[in-house]
Amino acid sequence: MTNDSEETEAVEESTAEEEKKPDTNKNKKNKKNKKNTPEPTENIRVTLPYKPKGEMFAVAETFQGGSRLQLICEDGKRRMGRIPGKLRRRMWVRENDLLIVVPWSFQDSKADVKFRYTPTQTSNLKRKGKIPEILDIY
Numbered sequence: 001m002t003n004d005s006e007e008t009e010a011v012e013e014s015t016a017e018e019e020k021k022p023d024t025n026k027n028k029k030n031k032k033n034k035k036n037t038p039e040p041t042e043n044i045r046v047t048l049p050y051k052p053k054g055e056m057f058a059v060a061e062t063f064q065g066g067s068r069l070q071l072i073c074e075d076g077k078r079r080m081g082r083i084p085g086k087l088r089r090r091m092w093v094r095e096n097d098l099l100i101v102v103p104w105s106f107q108d109s110k111a112d113v114k115f116r117y118t119p120t121q122t123s124n125l126k127r128k129g130k131i132p133e134i135l136d137i138y
Contacts, residue, residue, distance in 0.1 A: 046121045048130065049100050055114060058101040059135050060093050069093065071101060071111060074132045079103060079111045091116050096137065098122045 049055035058071040058081065067088050071081040081101055083091060093099065093116055100115040117125065125131050 046117065046125065047100070047115055053102065054105075055100050055102050057132060057135055058099045058111070058113075059137065060095055060097045060099060062095065069113075071099070072135065073101065073103070073111070074135055076134055077108075079109055081111050081113050083113045087113070098125070098131070098135070 049057055057074045058079070060081070061070040061072050061078075063069045064080070067083040069081045069083075071079045073079055079101070081099070083093065091113070093113065098117040098121075099113050100117075101111040101113055103111045122131075126136065
């Protein structure tokens with residue numbers, strides 16, 4: 001008798017486990033769907049040029065090669081831009097990208113690139129009116 005009762009208990013436990021398994025699969029699917037849905041974010045913070053240090057907006061016009069590029073700066077001047085060594089492999093700049101640059105203090109016709117905005121960040125800055133009119137090609 002003990003063998004029969006043990007077998008029925010084992011069968012009941014196994015059926016109980018099988019009933020639980022589909023529930024866990026449903027939970028996993030729900031979790032997966034929750035992860036894939038983007039949450040609405042209204043406050044997107046981006047860095048802006050720090051004017052006391054001389055930083056300004058610029059647009060990458062053409063590439064010269066060797067991590068150098070031609071820039072149109074917000075003060076209306078064209079400058080030769082340079083991507084510094086520590087940012088060279090991290091920052092991939094394309095034409096018409098919005099950048100933050102710092103003109104050289106001893107040679108005003110050249111500047112260093114400090115930061116590159118993504119297209120989403122650029123559109124948000126344009127919508128908020130932060131980009132000067134001279135660079136407003138977006």
